[in-house]
Amino acid sequence: MTPLDSALTLFAFTMFTHVLGASLVLGFSWLAFGLELAGRRRNERTYVDSSKAISKAIVLIYATIGSLGTAITVELFALWPDFTKTLGTLLWWPFAFVATSIIANFLMIAIYWYTFDRIGTSLHLAVGFFMALTSSLIPLNFRTMIAFTNQTVGLSENAVEPILLYANPSLPPLYAHTIFASLSTGGFVICAAAALGIYMKRGSAAVNSSLFRQGVTVGVGFLVPQALAGAWYLWTLGQNVPRMFAAVTGLYIQYSGVADTQLFLPNVFALKLTFVGYLILAGMWLRSTSERRTPSKLGIAVAATVGLLASGIILIGETMQEYSHLPYLIIDRFKASDLLNAGFPFSAVGIFIVGFGVFFGLLLTILYVAYVKE
């Protein structure tokens, strides 16, 4: 393994996990708000209780996987200190926005969860709306940075015009894809969790059934716009960043100078499309059977797989985004290998990954204690 491979592996490991957690928080936030809104309007207590159950999951995910954001920051400046300095210098505008959004989102999540059934309905719904809104603003600014690394729109000399950062052609499809993917994945994961709850007879049966049904509806419902936004993003890359388009699709490689390390990406892309196909079929089947009070064992098994595969799609998407940049960190500007911190102990990357493994072990323990242990 070269130092660059080690660096990319470590970074990818942390980044992808964090992105998955962030996507779930985003998707869950809109789900929690939507269910509470529907529940209050229709006077359906089950919906409100479902929203409450989701709000607890949001707190758990935000507090744990959200904290990996700190690890990403440390990894960035330890592995690529000059690159990080450049990012901070050029992109301070979205960094400032994202920091503000994170603080606001944290406060909204905490208030939403803590004040459930303790404050007025309208006020709580307003908090829920702002929780969902702020959770959507965080990726807007992170995706602005990612779009900049695709294509340095607005860069002149050593400065960036902030307005032009947001006019990057990659940004709208990338952001739209992120939002729809988060909603879809959130729905499928909720459906899977509810199915397991039904199977293990944990929690309220009515809430589990409601979450199972609503989760799969949201999952399938947003999968279609997610796929469309994905196609839009790919088309935009083809128009503006042919290197990435070629790396992902395997087409026109001869024109784009794709690195050897990216040759696996078209296979990964095919896998992603397969997963999407499965999710559509399985999701529609689950939706059609979800009116039953208790799903069958097969339904529960299928629900578990849609939760896993929807999460897998998020990880695959991030892999495609990060690896299609190679050998660049910022396309045609900064090569990943040139900016690597030579003093970093790359041989210790395995130890760091084991450390993260322990963290995941603790996460599983938390989930077990929170949702399984009686």
Added chain:
Amino acid sequence: MTSPLSDLTGFYLARFLSAFGIYGHGILLGLVLGIPWLIVASECLWITRHDACYKQLASKWTKILAIIFGTGAASGTLMEFGLFTVWPEFIRLGGQYLFYPFFLEVFAFLSEVTLIVLYWVSWDKLAGTWTHVAIGVGLALGSNISGFLITSVNVFMQYPMIGASVVNGQLQVDVVRAFLNEASAITGAHAVLGGWVYSFGLVMAMYAYRLLRAKGDEQTNWAAFKLTSLAFSIPIPVLAFLGDQQGKLLAKYTPATLAALEGAYNTIPSGFPNLLAYGDWDRPIKGLIEYPVDFQHPLLYLQWYSKIGLAVIMGLIALFIALKVIRGKRISRTWLSLSILAAFFGIVVNILGWYVKEVGRQPWVIYGLVKVTDILSPTFTITPIAVAAVAGMLVLAILGISYTVYTIALKE
């Protein structure tokens, strides 16, 4: 919009913004260093004495800890991004030379996060068992190790001469020695114990207030007050010792800062400060006038002596109350009021300590090697309105959290 490099106001606004963010984060961090130990102690007392009031205390303090920790973690993100955008060269230097403490801190922080959440979610299922206590000890250790490691980075900025040197114009850093040395041990321990004192003091003040206002169950309030007042007093003598050791570090590595703290514009030929600093009554403390202007801080001694004075008063109040508690004597309303004053002094002492440390290093960010002006972003722009907006948001967040904690601690 103004560029800080071309405008002194912008430069100071950037410094103000960073200082505000870091202090805000530091105040919350200090609480997370001490409160977990109180929770653990309370749960142990519940298990061993079968007294339900300790269960109630552990439960309440866990809620408070979760809120404070969450806000602290979120404000940490704000601080990280602030460093990214305002001081990008510092991030580059930190990443290049100080990745060990930062990486280790990440793992300590993640342990702390997961164990806090685990402690919380397992409350209904494991509370009152030694397994639950062990989770609490783990989270307390995680928070303390995290605090220690971050302080060790700050120690490198104060004492770079221990692990770094400039060879042919290039900075050479021994990455292990830079953060694992006598200065980091002493200063790190001082910072962590300082966090204990300040957080124990605040919780103690909460219960003193409840007792004074006759709020809640009196027996529980007294149990909490006695536990926290004892915890408050224990680290204070150790802190005094570590503070003395820090003075000796200053004398050894950064004598100009020592002179600034002593207010020695001219050389002090002999005296008690000389004895404390060098163990020799007659060894002179060189005056500030003998150092280059970049190392002079003629007014710093005011804050320093204020800190020492308040710390002594706080320590005396704490020790008197602890003696009364140990002897089983009645604590009068006057002493309850004084305990609130001591807790307030604890916060002020903490802030003054960090103020003296950070301002004492100016204009250097890494003492004697890198100046603050060298790490400022050339593109970052700032206006007083932007600073006011960010500061206002932070103040609102702190007020919101304070109100929530107040509600839990004093009203529930």
